[in-house]
Every structure is written in C-alpha cells, then in structure tokens.
Amino acid sequence: SHQIAYTHIWKELSLRGHKVTLITTDPVKDPKLTNLTEIDMKSTYELMGKLSNISKSAFTMWNVYRTVQNFLNSVAEAQLSHAEVQSLIHNKSHFDVVLVEFIYVEFLAFAEIYDCPKILFSTFDPYSLIHSLLGNPINPVLYPDMG
Numbered sequence: 001s002h003q004i005a006y007t008h009i010w011k012e013l014s015l016r017g018h019k020v021t022l023i024t025t026d027p028v029k030d031p032k033l034t035n036l037t038e039i040d041m042k043s044t045y046e047l048m049g050k051l052s053n054i055s056k057s058a059f060t061m062w063n064v065y066r067t068v069q070n071f072l073n074s075v076a077e078a079q080l081s082h083a084e085v086q087s088l089i090h091n092k093s094h095f096d097v098v099l100v101e102f103i104y105v106e107f108l109a110f111a112e113i114y115d116c117p118k119i120l121f122s123t124f125d126p127y128s129l130i131h132s133l134l135g136n137p138i139n140p141v142l143y144p145d146m147g
C-alpha cells in the first residue's frame with residue numbers, strides 16, 4: 001500500500017508510451033492506461049492479521065522489529081511465489097529499469113534477472129542498512145543499529 005503515493009509516476013510513464021509492469025496490492029485498473037500491466041497482489045493484505053499477533057506482555061522494540069520483519073518476509077515470499085510473478089521471473093522480456101519500494105529488497109532481483117538499472121524509492125526514511133547499501137552517511141544517533 002505504500003506505493004499508492006507513487007501511482008502518478010507509473011500512470012504518467014504509461015501515458016507517455018512506456019510499457020509498465022506493476023506488482024501491486026492496489027491496482028488502478030484504468031482502461032486509459034493501455035501500457036500498464038498490473039499484477040494484483042491484494043490477497044497479501046490477508047497477511048496483515050499476523051501483525052496483530054504481538055503479545056502485549058512481549059511488546060518490546062525487538063519483538064515488534066522481529067514481528068514486522070517476519071511479516072515482510074511472508075509478504076515477499078507470498079508475492080514472489082504468485083503464479084503471475086513467477087511467470088514474470090521466467091519471462092525473457094526486456095525491461096529498461098526496475099523500481100522497487102526499499103522495504104521489499106528481494107524484488108531488486110528483477111534488475112539482475114533483466115540486467116537493467118534499479119531505482120529504490122520510499123514513502124518514509126529507510127533504515128540504516130539501506131542507507132549503508134546506498135553509500136549514504138549514517139549518523140548513529142539518528143540510525144542506531146537494531147542488533
């Protein structure tokens with residue numbers, strides 16, 4: 001759902017003649033966007049129930065972090081094993097660029113599969129590992145390691 005903020009980017013790319021393939025939980029389903037192919041992953045919202053399983057007695061920063069990380073891993077696994085995504089993985093098409101929400105870095109593999117540049121975007125500030133991977137300076141006061 002974080003990618004809703006970026007809907008205008010792929011809409012505009014499609015309207016300007018670029019072929020866009022989007023793996024999304026929130027398809028726009030706009031018939032005017034003839035160059036936009038959407039793989040509907042709305043079913044992954046069902047995994048949200050896992051986040052509510054955090055015990056109040058175990059409500060510590062580390063447990064929340066582990067729970068969120070496990071949730072994100074479950075979402076990535078569910079989406080990457082989806083039949084349409086598997087088809088995309090094994091497709092021999094050409095892509096000019098791969099845009100990925102930083103929170104699901106597993107999807108950067110598409111840039112390797114298609115041998116194209118990758119662009120990470122985020123609706124909120126990335127954590128220190130992402131800053132480190134991108135070569136950004138990390139202020140330990142602002143970005144303490146999570147362990």
